[in-house]
Amino acid sequence: MPHLTAIVAMDPNRLIGADGKLPWHLPEDLAFFKKTTLGHPILMGRKTFESIGRPLPKRKNIVLTRDETWSHEGVEVIHSPDAIAKMEGPIFIIGGAEIYRALSPLIDEWLVSHVHHSYQGDTYLAPFEIDFPKSEEAEGHETFTVKRYLRS
Numbered sequence: 001m002p003h004l005t006a007i008v009a010m011d012p013n014r015l016i017g018a019d020g021k022l023p024w025h026l027p028e029d030l031a032f033f034k035k036t037t038l039g040h041p042i043l044m045g046r047k048t049f050e051s052i053g054r055p056l057p058k059r060k061n062i063v064l065t066r067d068e069t070w071s072h073e074g075v076e077v078i079h080s081p082d083a084i085a086k087m088e089g090p091i092f093i094i095g096g097a098e099i100y101r102a103l104s105p106l107i108d109e110w111l112v113s114h115v116h117h118s119y120q121g122d123t124y125l126a127p128f129e130i131d132f133p134k135s136e137e138a139e140g141h142e143t144f145t146v147k148r149y150l151r152s
């Protein structure tokens with residue numbers, strides 16, 4: 001089983017998405033995401049992939065979809081979370097809400113950018129913290145603070 005790190009940015013109300021996109025434009029957080037995931041496989045839901053619109057460079061892009069006909073150049077497609085067990089880690093789980101929920105029992109650690117400001121939107125992150133009692137601040141920025149959460 002690979003080591004799975006979920007990486008997410010959420011606001012104080014647990015908002016993560018708005019109308020299929022990110023609710024904010026925070027270049028510093030995108031830079032943090034890039035620095036952290038570069039060189040590693042990233043796994044996402046089909047909706048998050050469509051939102052990004054292209055495979056992210058210098059990372060193996062894996063998309064989870066139930067649609068057996070779905071494909072995209074430069075993307076490895078899987079149809080069930082069961083396929084993850086055969087992969088080699090570390091792998092970054094990059095969302096969205098449905099994927100975080102579906103994979104939550106498999107996730108080893110969370111890397112959360114806590115966005116300081118509150119935004120408007122429609123997609124929220126389900127609570128995970130109860131199973132991840134150990135947390136530490138990893139990075140502080142002007143508009144967000146990164147915390148790492150571990151199971152024990």
Ligand SMILES: NC(=O)c1ccc[n+]([C@@H]2O[C@H](COP(=O)([O-])OP(=O)(O)OC[C@H]3O[C@@H](n4cnc5c(N)ncnc54)[C@H](OP(=O)(O)O)[C@@H]3O)[C@@H](O)[C@H]2O)c1
Pocket residue numbers: 007008009010015016017018019020021022044045046047048049051064065066067070078079080081094095096097098099100102123
């Ligand atoms: N703030 C952040 O850090 C962050 C990160 C990522 C995304 N987001 C935002 O989150 C929103 C998208 O999230 P979302 O929850 O709507 O969609 P999502 O999790 O990106 O994708 C959902 C899709 O994944 C596939 N899927 C889900 N569970 C599956 C399973 N068990 N087996 C096979 N396929 C499965 C299905 O694809 P099919 O319909 O093709 O079958 C489903 O429609 C966007 O607004 C995005 O910008 C935010």
